[in-house]
Amino acid sequence: MLYVIEDMINGILMGSIYGLTAMGLTIIFGVLKVINFAHGSLLMVGMYAAYWAITLTGVHPYLALAIVIPVMFAFGYALQNIVIKPIFIAEKNVREPITVIIVTTGIWYILDNLTLLVFGPQYRSLTANPLQGQMFELGSMFVSAPKFYGFIIALVTAAAIHLFMQKTIMGRAIRATSMDREAASLMGINQYRIYNVAFGIGAATTGIAAVALIPFNNVFPTVGVLFDIKGFIIVVLGGLGSISGALLGGIIVGLIESVGPQFMTATWTEAIVYGLFLIVLFVKPSGLFGQKHDW
Amino acid sequence: MKHQHINKIMLAGLLVIAFALPLVIRSATYLHILVLLFFYAYLTTSWNIVGGFAGVLPLGHAAFVGIGAYTSTILSLQYGVSPWLGMLVGGVLATIVGVIISLPTLKMRGAYFALATIAFAEGIRVMVENIDYIGPLKLNGPRGLQIPPLETGLASFMFASKEPYYYIILIMLLAVMLLTYLISRAKLGYYLMAGGEEPEAAMALGINVARAKLIAMAISSFLTALAGTFYAQFSLYIHPKSIISLDMSFEIAFIALIGGRGSIVGPLLGALLLRPVGDFCRIYFGDTLPGLHLVIFGLVLIFVMLYQPRGIQEPISRAYQALLNRLIPQPSLGR
Numbered sequence: 001m002l003y004v005i006e007d008m009i010n011g012i013l014m015g016s017i018y019g020l021t022a023m024g025l026t027i028i029f030g031v032l033k034v035i036n037f038a039h040g041s042l043l044m045v046g047m048y049a050a051y052w053a054i055t056l057t058g059v060h061p062y063l064a065l066a067i068v069i070p071v072m073f074a075f076g077y078a079l080q081n082i083v084i085k086p087i088f089i090a091e092k093n094v095r096e097p098i099t100v101i102i103v104t105t106g107i108w109y110i111l112d113n114l115t116l117l118v119f120g121p122q123y124r125s126l127t128a129n130p131l132q133g134q135m136f137e138l139g140s141m142f143v144s145a146p147k148f149y150g151f152i153i154a155l156v157t158a159a160a161i162h163l164f165m166q167k168t169i170m171g172r173a174i175r176a177t178s179m180d181r182e183a184a185s186l187m188g189i190n191q192y193r194i195y196n197v198a199f200g201i202g203a204a205t206t207g208i209a210a211v212a213l214i215p216f217n218n219v220f221p222t223v224g225v226l227f228d229i230k231g232f233i234i235v236v237l238g239g240l241g242s243i244s245g246a247l248l249g250g251i252i253v254g255l256i257e258s259v260g261p262q263f264m265t266a267t268w269t270e271a272i273v274y275g276l277f278l279i280v281l282f283v284k285p286s287g288l289f290g291q292k293h294d295w
Numbered sequence: 296m297k298h299q300h301i302n303k304i305m306l307a308g309l310l311v312i313a314f315a316l317p318l319v320i321r322s323a324t325y326l327h328i329l330v331l332l333f334f335y336a337y338l339t340t341s342w343n344i345v346g347g348f349a350g351v352l353p354l355g356h357a358a359f360v361g362i363g364a365y366t367s368t369i370l371s372l373q374y375g376v377s378p379w380l381g382m383l384v385g386g387v388l389a390t391i392v393g394v395i396i397s398l399p400t401l402k403m404r405g406a407y408f409a410l411a412t413i414a415f416a417e418g419i420r421v422m423v424e425n426i427d428y429i430g431p432l433k434l435n436g437p438r439g440l441q442i443p444p445l446e447t448g449l450a451s452f453m454f455a456s457k458e459p460y461y462y463i464i465l466i467m468l469l470a471v472m473l474l475t476y477l478i479s480r481a482k483l484g485y486y487l488m489a490g491g492e493e494p495e496a497a498m499a500l501g502i503n504v505a506r507a508k509l510i511a512m513a514i515s516s517f518l519t520a521l522a523g524t525f526y527a528q529f530s531l532y533i534h535p536k537s538i539i540s541l542d543m544s545f546e547i548a549f550i551a552l553i554g555g556r557g558s559i560v561g562p563l564l565g566a567l568l569l570r571p572v573g574d575f576c577r578i579y580f581g582d583t584l585p586g587l588h589l590v591i592f593g594l595v596l597i598f599v600m601l602y603q604p605r606g607i608q609e610p611i612s613r614a615y616q617a618l619l620n621r622l623i624p625q626p627s628l629g630r
Contacts, residue, residue: 035406083597090604098352098405102552103600105545110593113586121585221586229417229541232410240406267425274418281411282399 006141007258013147015254017212019247020154021227022234023161024206030241031178031198032088037104038079039231040224041111042203046072046210047219048115051124054214061131061215062149068207076203081196083107088195108224116221123218131215150212154250157208158243161201165243174198178241233277239287248288252276298619313465317458324578326457330529332570333464334522338543339550339562340471341518345511346548347557348484350491351401352409354544355416359389359516361423361539363523368440368533369432378452382524386517393516394509401508413541420539439534442527452528460529467525468563471518476559478514487511488557549592553599555606564608569595 025039036042049071053064087103126132134145165171176184177194185191217223234253238245253273260269280287320326342356366388367381376384400411424437434440445451454460478484489497490504497504527533546569554565569592576588603610 029406033406035410087600087604090601098350098409099552099600099604101352101406101409102548103597105549106593106596106600108593109589110597113589113593116586117584117590229413233414236407236410265425267421271418271421271425274414274421277414278411278418281403281407281414285403285407 002141004259004262006143007262008255009138009141009143010147011255011258012251013143013151013254014258015251016154016247017147017150017209017250018227018230018234018254019238019250020150020157020212021206021209022231022238022246022250023154023157023243024202024204024209025231026235026238026241026243026246027161027205028199028202029235031174032084032100032195034084034100034104035232036202037101037228038107038111039104039206040226040228041108042072042076042206042224043210043213043227044115044219044221044224045075045111046203046207047214047217047223048119049207050211050214051126051219054126058128061126061129062153062211064214065208065211068211069204072207072210073200073204076206077196077200079107079203080199084199085192085195088192108228112221112224119221121221123220125218126214129215144216146212146215149215153208153212154247157205158247161205161243164201170197174201230273233273236277236285236287237280239289242287242289245287245289298623298625301619301623310469314462317461323457326461328571328574330457330460330464331574332566333461333468334526334529335546335550335570336563336566337464337468337471337522338519339547339554339566340468340475340559341515341522342547343551343557343562344475344478344487344518345508345515346551347561348479348487348491349508349511350487350557351508352405352548353412353512353515354409354541354548355412355414356515356519356547357539357541357543358416358419359393359519360523360526360543361419361533361535362389362392363520364527364533364538365423365434365440365523366520367524368442368527369434372440372442373431373433377450378524378528379450382521385524386520389520389523390513390517393512397509397512401512402505413544416539416544417541420535423535423539437535439532439537442531442533444531452524453531460525464525464529467521472559472563474514474518478511479559483507483510491557546592549596553596553606555608558606558608560612561606561608564611565606568607 021043024042025036028034028036028039046068049068050061050064053059053067054061084100084103087100091099131146131149136143136145136148165175173184173189174194174197176187177189177191177198181191184194230253234249235246236249237252238247238249256273256276257269260266260272316329317326320329338356338360342353345351346353363382363385366385367376367378370376370381370384371378396412396415400408400415403411423434426434427436428434442453445453447453447455449459478487486497486502486504486507489500489502490507494504523538526538550565550569551562552565553569554563555561572591572595573588576584576591580587599607
């Protein structure tokens with residue numbers, strides 16, 4: 001029984017970090033209505049940025065946030081402004097921006113394989129890592145410290161994004177654009193600038209997730225793929241566009257992955273996650289917290 | 296001479312070249328590259344029926360390749376059924392699966408449909424990787440299935456040289472291209488294009504868009520599964536990671552978009568551009584610059600989408616038409 005509780009705690013912690021990795025995806029979808037297939041690659045870029053920031057300066061892993069957040073915001077902003085926006089404009093009159101979806105896949109291939117060319121295929125992990133293997137003891141149960149900190153980071157990030165979206169003028173403009181881009185344009189909001197900012201915020205959030213992951217996760221060129229499909233599943237479970245939904249969807253996936261192996265072969269849990277995803281898509285495509293008009 | 300006649304002569308000439316190529320190219324490596332090129336052109340042309348004409352984005356067609364490959368291989372390994380018959384069984388099975396998966400998903404919006412097809416294909420891959428036996432049928436989980444060499448010949452769909460495979464996939468490709476041509480000229484093609492462009496307007500005109508899309512999906516999954524059998528017989532080894540891979544599903548979509556979604560020659564043009572680039576990068580830079588071809592794929596895709604959103608078929612056919620007009624001016628039609 002104690003094992004199950006320990007697994008559940010770890011599942012919730014890891015799941016909230018999954019949710020954190022998916023928050024950027026859900027922000028970008030909520031505003032642009034585009035599934036960003038390059039999302040895992042953004043996470044990978046964030047992890048490399050964090051890795052090098054920590055390795056070169058020798059600071060505590062979480063202090064890398066000060067570098068990674070602005071770098072990732074600029075990266076996302078530029079990516080959307082230079083690559084995605086022109087295609088968006090070309091496809092303006094098309095109802096289903098399919099081309100944009102595929103172009104983000106092209107970005108994924110380019111980023112992952114450029115990283116492979118530049119940094120090589122080897123797995124890297126922090127050498128001087130103060131959080132390495134650190135554990136909290138709860139009675140006879142053990143909880144990984146970096147995962148617990150990741151859980152806290154996820155909650156704080158979700159709250160910060162929520163506040164930003166509700167309280168700031170830019171946040172309101174972003175929400176207005178996500179609800180109705182034509183009406184928002186009529187109100188004097190430059191929708192393409194909003195897309196740039198939303199993409200930047202999405203990338204920066206992904207950078208936060210990268211920093212949360214780096215103390216216990218190796219960095220390698222295809223690390224994003226592990227979180228890519230998982231991210232899509234999480235955001236659909238929670239409702240595309242919903243921050244709290246991403247957190248909850250992440251925790252659901254984390255729980256299935258951690259508790260599932262008690263009852264079946266570990267690899268089967270993956271099939272269960274896909275099955276659950278398809279069921280939610282069929283039964284309630286708007287997810288647990290999504291808005292109906294989104295699909 | 297009229298342009299139509301020239302077009303026919305050009306087409307006949309291209310066909311002669313395609314059929315004569317193995318007489319010139321004796322290198323097994325190059326033939327292998329060509330076989331895979333046509334294999335991908337075939338897959339993309341089949342994909343195009345639903346992904347191009349119907350205006351949705353399926354990203355899980357590798358699942359149908361897998362269904363075709365596994366069905367014919369299991370039937371031939373365990374029951375001695377000819378792969379040719381197994382090919383048809385696999386096609387029918389893929390059609391049933393394709394229709395079942397499409398019924399709830401096809402009415403979803405673009406992004407959701409794409410995600411659903413990915414999850415479906417990945418789910419199938421995970422299942423195949425985790426199942427050793429379905430009843431008496433041996434899937435062999437992640438280890439895959441090896442096809443032991445039997446006596447070669449057309450009946451056993453197994454040949455010692457690459458040439459027969461070349462001709463089989465070439466004929467399959469030509470047949471499926473002819474089929475897409477016929478579909479584009481038939482009611483179904485018009486329904487699909489109308490439904491893809493403006494579903495509400497099409498429905499208002501009394502077109503059953505959902506039914507047209509479902510038929511397109513059924514045809515597409517059937518044809519895709521046939522290629523799966525071909526692949527199994529060509530490589531004589533199938534395993535879930537290679538044959539039901541997301542990379543394959545994405546590559547099909549890449550080729551289609553670069554070549555020209557919804558056009559008949561687009562998939563072939565896309566494969567002619569992308570496949571050789573990929574193969575030569577792998578051969579010459581595979582050790583020193585791994586992944587170079589995927590960077591090039593991505594760059595080509597982004598540039599084509601930025602400057603030729605309808606794919607490379609458009610500038611190519613426009614240039615061809617301009618050349619014809621230049622060389623053989625047609626008398627004006629008296630407008």
